[in-house]
Amino acid sequence: xxxxxxxxxxxxxxxxxxxxxxxxxxxxxxxxxxxxxxxxxxxxxxxxxxxxxxxxxxxxxxxxxxxxxxxxxxxxxxxxxxxxxxxxxxxxxxxxxxxxxxxxxxxxxxxxx
Amino acid sequence: xxxxxxxxxxxxxxxxxxxxxxxxxxxxxxxxxxxxxxxxxxxxxxxxxxxxxxxxxxxxxxxxxxxxxxxxxxxxxxxxxxxxxxxxxxxxxxxxxxxxxxxxxxxxxxxxxx
Numbered sequence: 001x002x003x004x005x006x007x008x009x010x011x012x013x014x015x016x017x018x019x020x021x022x023x024x025x026x027x028x029x030x031x032x033x034x035x036x037x038x039x040x041x042x043x044x045x046x047x048x049x050x051x052x053x054x055x056x057x058x059x060x061x062x063x064x065x066x067x068x069x070x071x072x073x074x075x076x077x078x079x080x081x082x083x084x085x086x087x088x089x090x091x092x093x094x095x096x097x098x099x100x101x102x103x104x105x106x107x108x109x110x111x112x113x
Numbered sequence: 114x115x116x117x118x119x120x121x122x123x124x125x126x127x128x129x130x131x132x133x134x135x136x137x138x139x140x141x142x143x144x145x146x147x148x149x150x151x152x153x154x155x156x157x158x159x160x161x162x163x164x165x166x167x168x169x170x171x172x173x174x175x176x177x178x179x180x181x182x183x184x185x186x187x188x189x190x191x192x193x194x195x196x197x198x199x200x201x202x203x204x205x206x207x208x209x210x211x212x213x214x215x216x217x218x219x220x221x222x223x224x225x226x227x
Contacts, residue, residue, distance in 0.1 A: 032213055043218035089155050093213035098168055099144055101213055103155030
C-alpha cells in the first residue's frame with residue numbers, strides 16, 4: 001500500500017544553517033505530495049504541496065521538488081531561523097483521491113540561536 | 114474565518130471507561146476527517162465524512178470506536194471501552210471539497226488512558 005518514510009529526528013541546527021529533511025514514498029498511481037508543519041501547541045498546517053512530477057512547492061523559504069524517478073520529496077531551506085523549530089510531516093494523497101492523507105512519522109527540527 | 118474547533122483539549126481516563134470528543138468544522142466545509150496521532154507517529158485516518166455520509170472508515174476499530182456527523186456539521190468520536198493503546202492525539206480536520214487539498218486541522222484532543 002501507499003506509505004511515506006521520513007528521516008529520523010530530532011534534527012538540531014544552528015540559526016542560518018541549511019536544512020534538508022528527507023522524504024521518500026511508495027504509491028500506486030500519481031499521488032499529490034505535501035509537507036505539513038506542527039508548531040508547539042498548534043494544529044497541523046500545510047507548508048507546501050506538489051501535484052505532479054517535477055513540480056516544486058515553495059512557501060516561507062521552504063521548498064521541495066516532486067521526484068518521481070527517485071520517489072522523493074525532500075524538504076529544504078537555505079537558512080533556518082529559531083522560529084522554524086517544529087515537527088515536519090511529509091504526506092501523500094491516498095488512492096482514489098478521496099481526500100485521505102497518508103503521513104510519515106514526522107521529523108522534529110530544533111534550531112538554536 | 115474561525116478555525117476547526119475541538120473539545121476537550123485534554124482528557125485522562127482509566128482503561129475500560131468511555132470517552133467522547135467533539136468537533137465543529139469550518140462553516141460550509143462538507144468534508145470532515147478524524148485522525149489518530151500516536152506519540153512519535155504521523156496522523157492516521159480513522160474516518161472521513163462527506164456531509165453526513167461515511168466515505169472511508171476502513172481503519173476505524175469498529176468494536177470500540179464510533180463516530181457520527183449530525184446534520185452534516187458537528188461530529189463526535191466515541192471510544193468505548195478505552196484501551197491503553199488508545200492514548201493519542203485525536204485530530205479533526207475539514208475541507209470545503211472532497212480531495213486532499215484545502216485541509217484545516219483543529220488543535221486536537223490529547224487522550225491519556227491509564
